Every structure is written in C-alpha cells, then in structure tokens.
Amino acid sequence: MLANCEIKTPRVSVVMSCFNDETTIKKSLRSIQRQTLLDWELIVINDGSTDQSGTILDEAASQDARIRVVHQANVGLTRALIRGCDLAQAPFIARQDADDESAPARLEQQLDRIQSDAKIGFVSCFTDYVGPEGEFMCRVRRPQDDCVATHQLLNDRVGPPAHGTVMFRRQTYVNVGGYRTPFYFAQDADLWLRMAEVSHVSYLEDVLYRFTFRPESITGTRRDIQARFGILGQQCRLARQNGQDEQPILEQAERLTLQVRRDFTLDASASSWRKNVQSVNTDYLIGSQLVRNRDGRAVCYLKRVLRRHPSHLRSWYRLLQSYTNRCLGRQTIVHSQR
Numbered sequence: 001m002l003a004n005c006e007i008k009t010p011r012v013s014v015v016m017s018c019f020n021d022e023t024t025i026k027k028s029l030r031s032i033q034r035q036t037l038l039d040w041e042l043i044v045i046n047d048g049s050t051d052q053s054g055t056i057l058d059e060a061a062s063q064d065a066r067i068r069v070v071h072q073a074n075v076g077l078t079r080a081l082i083r084g085c086d087l088a089q090a091p092f093i094a095r096q097d098a099d100d101e102s103a104p105a106r107l108e109q110q111l112d113r114i115q116s117d118a119k120i121g122f123v124s125c126f127t128d129y130v131g132p133e134g135e136f137m138c139r140v141r142r143p144q145d146d147c148v149a150t151h152q153l154l155n156d157r158v159g160p161p162a163h164g165t166v167m168f169r170r171q172t173y174v175n176v177g178g179y180r181t182p183f184y185f186a187q188d189a190d191l192w193l194r195m196a197e198v199s200h201v202s203y204l205e206d207v208l209y210r211f212t213f214r215p216e217s218i219t220g221t222r223r224d225i226q227a228r229f230g231i232l233g234q235q236c237r238l239a240r241q242n243g244q245d246e247q248p249i250l251e252q253a254e255r256l257t258l259q260v261r262r263d264f265t266l267d268a269s270a271s272s273w274r275k276n277v278q279s280v281n282t283d284y285l286i287g288s289q290l291v292r293n294r295d296g297r298a299v300c301y302l303k304r305v306l307r308r309h310p311s312h313l314r315s316w317y318r319l320l321q322s323y324t325n326r327c328l329g330r331q332t333i334v335h336s337q338r
Contacts, residue, residue, distance in 0.1 A: 010041040010066070012107050012167065013088030016096045017080035018044055022051040024099035024212065029060050029067070031101040037108040042067045042096075043084045048074025053098075076261075078187040082179050088170060095188075097164035099212045106208035110167040113202055120146065121199025122168035122192070125208040127161035129289075132214050135297050137289045142203040149203055153196045157234065160201070162211040163188040172199055182253035184260050186229035193237045215282040223281075225260060229253060280309050284318075291318045291325070298322045 014032055018025055032042050044061075046054050046069060054071055061067040070083065085093055092114060094107060106125065114123045129137040140161035143149040152158040160166050166188070176194040179187045192201065232253045239246040287301030299322050305315040 010039050010090045012037065012040045012092045012094050012111060013085075013090040013170075014040055014042045014094045014096050014107070015081060015084035015088060016042065016044045016098055017047050017077050017084065018049060018053050018057065018098040019047045019074065019077075019080075020049045020051045020053060021098040022049075022053045022056060025053055025056050026060075028096060028098050028100060029057075031103075032096060032107075033064060034104050035102070035107045036105050037111060040066060040094075040107060041089060043087050044069050044098075045080040045084045046071045047076070047080040048072065076184055078179050078181055078183055081187070082181070085170075085173060085178060091170050092167055093170050093173060094167040095164045097162070097211075099214060100162065100164045101210040101212075102164075103206070103208040103210075105206070107167070109204055109206065109208060113204055114167060114169065117146075117200070117202070119200045120202045121172040121195045122160075122166050123202045123204065124160035124165040124167075125204040125206060127165055127209045127211050128207050129161075129211050129213055131286050131290065131297075131301075132212065133297070135286075135290060135295060136293065137213060137286070138293075139207065141205070144203065144205060146200040146202045150196050150200045153192060153201055154237070157189075157230070159189060159192050160203075162209060164211070165209045166192070168195060169199075180250070180253075182250045182257060183229055183233065184253075184257040185226045186233055189230050190233035190236065193233060194240075197237075197240070213282075213286060215279045215286075225256070228256060232256070276308060280305050280312065284312065284315055287315070287322075288318050291322045294325045296322065296326055 016028070021028075029042070032040070044057055044067065046057055054069075057067075057069045061069045068087070070087070072080070072083070092111060094110065096102060110123045110125065114120050124142065126142070127140045129140060131137055142158070142161065143152060172195055173191075176191070176198060179191055183190045195201070232249055235249045236246040239249060283301045283305045287298045287305065290298035290301065299319065302315045302319040302322065305312050306319070309315070
C-alpha cells in the first residue's frame with residue numbers, strides 16, 4: 001500500500017459506489033490496494049450510507065492518498081456512478097462493487113489487454129460467483145474471440161459476468177453518452193450495448209473477480225425489476241439499429257425508475273413484507289446452487305427459507321436432495337476405506 005503517496009497521473013481510475021456496505025467494504029478496498037498495478041486511483045461515492053461505511057472509507061482514505069471519498073445524499077447507483085466517472089482522471093476506468101473482490105492482477109491484466117488493440121472499448125474477465133460466506137457457487141465464462149463475444153452481447157444478451165468486472169476506455173464511455181439516468185437498474189447492460197455498437201468487448205480467461213451473491217444485494221432482491229430495465233435497454237438497442245427514436249423507450253425507463261423510487265418509500269410494513277419475499281427467493285437460489293455443487297452448506301439456506309415459508313415445496317425438494325447427497329457421500333467414503 002502506498003500510504004500518503006499521491007499518484008499524480010493514474011493509469012486507471014477505479015469507480016465504486018457504496019451504500020450501507022460496512023460488512024464488506026474493507027475486503028473490497030483491500031482487493032484494490034493489493035493490485036500489482038500501483039498507479040491507480042479509487043473514487044468511492046458514499047451514496048448516503050447510514051451505517052459505518054463512511055467512517056471506514058474516510059479512515060482508508062487517510063491512510064492511502066490514492067483513495068478519494070465523496071459523501072453525498074442517496075441518489076441511487078446510476079447517478080453515483082455518473083459522478084464517480086466524471087471525477088475520474090485516468091484514460092481507463094474500472095468498476096468495482098463494494099461487496100466484491102478483484103484478484104491482485106486484475107487491473108494490470110485488463111489494462112494490458114485493452115491497450116493491445118484499439119478496437120477494444122471494454123474488457124471483462126471470467127468470474128466466480130460466491131455466497132455470503134464465500135461458498136463457491138459457479139464460474140462464469142465468456143467467449144475468447146472478441147468478435148464472437150461482441151456479437152453475443154449485441155444479439156444474445158450475453159455480456160460481462162458482473163458489473164464490477166469491467167474496465168473501459170474513458171473516451172469510449174464519453175462518446176456513447178455514459179451511464180443514463182433513466183436506468184435505475186441495468187444501467188450497466190445499457191452502457192455495454194452502446195459501447196459494443198462502436199467497439200469490441202474482450203474477456204480475459206483468468207478468474208480475476210469474485211462476485212458475492214447476498215440476499216440484500218440488488219442482484220439478490222430486485223431481479224424482476226432488473227429484468228424489466230434490461231428489456232428496455234434491448235428495445236433501445238433495437239430502435240438505434242433500425243434508425244428509430246429511442247426517446248419513448250427512455251421515457252418508459254424513467255417511469256419505471258419513478259416507480260422503484262416510490263417503492264423505496266412505502267410504509268414500513270409493506271417494505272418489510274417485500275424484503276422477506278425477496279430474501280426467501282435469494283436464499284433459495286443460493287441453496288439450490290449449493291445443492292447442485294454437493295455443498296452441505298446448502299442446508300442452512302434452505303432451512304432459513306422453510307422457517308419463513310414452510311410451504312415452499314421447492315425448498316423441501318432441494319433439502320431432500322442435499323440430505324441424499326450427504327448420505328451418498330458418506331457411503332462413498334465407507335466403500336473407499338474398505
């Protein structure tokens with residue numbers, strides 16, 4: 001770590017938004033501070049956190065001059081990222097989420113790849129999805145051929161494994177209009193589509209990012225709304241492709257954003273009910289994947305679902321599968337010892 005040593009012209013600006021991430025933010029910051037590439041800056045937008053996130057960030061910034069913290073009232077991820085990217089000084093911008101981790105060589109390898117070919121506008125990498133306690137869930141891979149990867153992004157909705165995996169050229173970002181405020185969610189998918197229309201996406205086959213799937217994360221709790229924004233982004237892409245005006249679609253996204261904001265201000269009882277449903281769905285998804293991996297820790301997530309929703313039949317089925325896997329594993333061990 002370069003304490004109290006200012007990098008005047010960073011090669012990469014890392015942009016992060018933080019909202020009530022006190023349990024994960026230290027881990028995420030350390031993963032950037034441990035990068036083999038040293039000349040970076042980290043811009044963290046503290047988007048109205050009400051926990052200890054702001055204090056943790058200020059302490060980190062006081063010890064490492066490469067970290068800049070901006071405190072603001074909560075405006076949501078999209079607007080926070082727009083502000084962070086506007087403050088970025090480097091010609092390349094890398095995203096990082098406050099509950100994820102980057103491998104030590106991530107920035108260096110991605111910078112090498114994006115500088116190797118002027119046609120590459122943004123670069124991502126293979127990614128491990130992990131559970132809240134670091135349980136391995138799955139590994140997400142993408143095509144190694146840049147042309148194939150770009151085609152799949154534009155036509156098959158197969159893009160970067162996670163928002164935080166991406167590094168992009170600042171100039172490409174500016175040229176296509178950056179993040180767009182109508183997209184409260186899926187702002188990344190909308191941006192990647194516009195970047196892919198003017199440049200290539202490239203993927204490093206090394207696993208350089210760990211995406212944490214948490215019940216309280218956006219991915220865990222708002223998958224349905226994310227999907228609706230994603231569809232609107234695809235409709236914008238189709239309109240541009242056909243030479244049509246995308247403004248009516250952006251207005252739909254604006255209305256959906258207003259709806260999301262209203263949902264956040266609902267009375268406490270309705271909000272509590274919604275969070276319970278979302279948490280049940282997320283715990284089930286984590287538990288199901290761990291069952292497929294024959295990971296006994298699936299039981300904890302499935303039991304948590306059933307305590308809140310005893311009639312959740314799919315959880316009973318997955319729980320039975322987990323116990324069956326455990327019994328078969330024990331039998332295998334016994335036979336191997338004979």
